[in-house]
Ligand SMILES: Nc1ncnc2c1ncn2[C@@H]1O[C@H](COP(=O)(O)OP(=O)(O)OP(=O)(O)O)[C@@H](O)[C@H]1O
């Protein structure tokens with residue numbers, strides 16, 4: 363493998379996402395407004411319900427993870443969505459690149475933006491509601507963020523798959539799916555509270571394990587053994603699966619002509 | 627050496643899950659194009675031109691047939707093919723927010739160009755495609771002509787050996803399209819690029835293309851140089867007489883005269899061969915005592931060939 367070539371092609375998508383983000387007024391909303399509003403709402407609600415410090419940390423962690431995953435997966439989805447919206451899809455599939463360049467490059471920008479969101483919401487949770495994300499040290503936070511980014515990558519790639527399979531019709535489904543995934547991962551409640559079938563789906567989502575691992579540092583008994591390792595293994599599986607699926611979706615789009623249709 | 631060798635290529639578009647619709651776009655097209663040639667694809671709307679170009683450019687997988695581009699199999703060696711070709715179309719579109727240098731740099735990187743080389747190449751292309759004055763304008767504020775030139779610039783980023791142009795001068799004013807045509811011609815003469823283009827402008831095809839293939843309903847009906855096509859399609863020569871009104875009314879019945887249409891100042895006869903028929907027609911006019919004020923013989927235009935074939 364030619365690493366230089368890999369970096370240049372992936373870098374192309376990273377630079378493009380950054381350029382687009384820098385021109386987008388709604389970036390303020392994606393990056394500042396919604397995450398901040400989310401934490402403020404959840405923080406105030408926990409005060410109103412006079413939740414214990416542990417319970418408050420539980421829901422605040424959930425809300426932060428929600429914002430981080432949401433922001434990061436958006437960047438991955440943008441790698442295909444921008445071209446879908448601007449009808450320029452065919453140009454990059456005409457070039458000698460692999461889908462990995464597209465997903466990795468845009469994911470890197472997603473990680474950057476996710477980290478900004480973490481800084482903002484974490485700072486706010488600490489300053490406004492007395493929840494220190496670093497209370498248990500740095501490593502748990504790193505593990506949680508890695509979990510968020512991996513989950514976002516996977517979700518983002520699957521959104522790209524939906525767009526390439528169904529075109530514009532998939533857009534709403536794509537946005538709904540992220541909320542469903544997060545609801546099943548138990549952002550505001552332990553997964554054990556869900557009906558068994560939903561809990562089973564939740565147990566298949568990597569983020570569930572990373573949240574579990576992080577919350578164990580805040581006085582909650584872990585629901586899973588070796589959550590971080592399980593989360594990483596699951597993530598690796600899904601990353602592979604999502605990329606294989608995206609590859610197949612691109613090939614299908616080349617066969618059906620959807621790639622051309624999305625460019626006119 | 628062949629740049630393109632396509633054999634019996636077929637493609638049918640299928641849509642709809644329950645009520646399946648099938649659109650046959652190509653029905654067994656075979657096409658060869660020599661390296662260094664400028665090749666034109668002509669044909670009515672929906673003939674399959676874009677479909678054929680897309681298959682050759684690896685954007686579309688054929689249902690059937692074999693396609694070799696620059697000696698490589700487009701299915702098995704797609705990436706190697708992609709490195710060496712590029713495509714621009716008249717209805718190209720790019721990210722609305724980005725500026726010309728950003729768009730070019732993005733696609734340049736996808737072809738592995740980077741650093742100082744990338745900057746130099748982007749600058750050169752902006753210069754040769756006359757985009758200098760618009761460097762800072764976001765894409766969606768560019769005029770059609772500028773967008774088209776940007777699409778051409780993008781397609782030259784990887785210095786392709788083979789270039790596909792799908793209606794490159796669509797919607798351009800005569801001056802801009804003439805300049806674009808000169809640019810396209812220079813790509814071949816200066817860099818030896820093989821170019822395959824589609825167009826609905828016959829003058830463009832005659833001016834640029836060494837050879838033309840005429841495609842209709844997914845099949846190639848004829849191929850050759852513009853002159854060969856005109857002869858091959860045998861719609862004959864046109865003899866235009868300037869006559870008094872009503873004169874020569876019976877010329878249409880003579881042998882060798884395919885058609886006789888009255889014009890504002892006389893009569894236009896389409897004949898199988900002007901050489902053979904002109905003396906006979908003149909003799910007939912002389913016989914009926916008509917005054918012949920002028921005679922002009924002209925070859926049929928490519929446009930007439932097109933209309934004849936498209937019928
Ligand atoms: N992506 C697609 N999906 C479904 N059908 C398609 C697609 N692209 C083309 N077709 C159909 O295939 C046929 C050939 O279309 P194509 O675009 O190749 O024609 P064309 O010769 O380029 O026409 P034009 O001169 O209008 O550009 C048409 O009937 C068209 O409707």
Ligand SMILES: [Mg+2]
Pocket residue numbers: 675676677792
């Ligand atoms: Mg077309």
